[in-house]
Amino acid sequence: MTARTYSALLLAALTACAPASSSREPTTTPIKTARVEAPREPPDEDGDGIDDARDRCCCSPEDLDGFEDEDGCPDRDNDGDVR
Numbered sequence: 001m002t003a004r005t006y007s008a009l010l011l012a013a014l015t016a017c018a019p020a021s022s023s024r025e026p027t028t029t030p031i032k033t034a035r036v037e038a039p040r041e042p043p044d045e046d047g048d049g050i051d052d053a054r055d056r057c058c059c060s061p062e063d064l065d066g067f068e069d070e071d072g073c074p075d076r077d078n079d080g081d082v083r
């Protein structure tokens with residue numbers, strides 16, 4: 001066996017071994033980002049629980065006293081006797 005043949009065999013052996021160690025699949029898997037997110041709260045500027053889409057007075061919080069609480073406007077005078 002000549003030195004040239006020996007080196008050729010050695011090179012063949014090294015390259016034959018190489019794939020076994022370098023062709024492994026990466027163990028890291030992509031993290032799934034499609035998590036279920038909590039439904040977003042509708043905007044509520046004054047924080048009275050009536051979202052701005054329904055709130056006729058979106059900068060004045062409703063006084064949640066059971067009287068016309070759906071319009072989002074504070075009802076200072078529930079019986080309407082003050083002008």
Ligand SMILES: [Ca+2]
Pocket residue numbers: 044045046047048049050051052055057058061062072
């Ligand atoms: Ca509101």
Ligand SMILES: [Ca+2]
Pocket residue numbers: 062063064065066067068069073074075
């Ligand atoms: Ca009210």
Ligand SMILES: [Ca+2]
Pocket residue numbers: 062063067068069070071072073074075
């Ligand atoms: Ca009201």
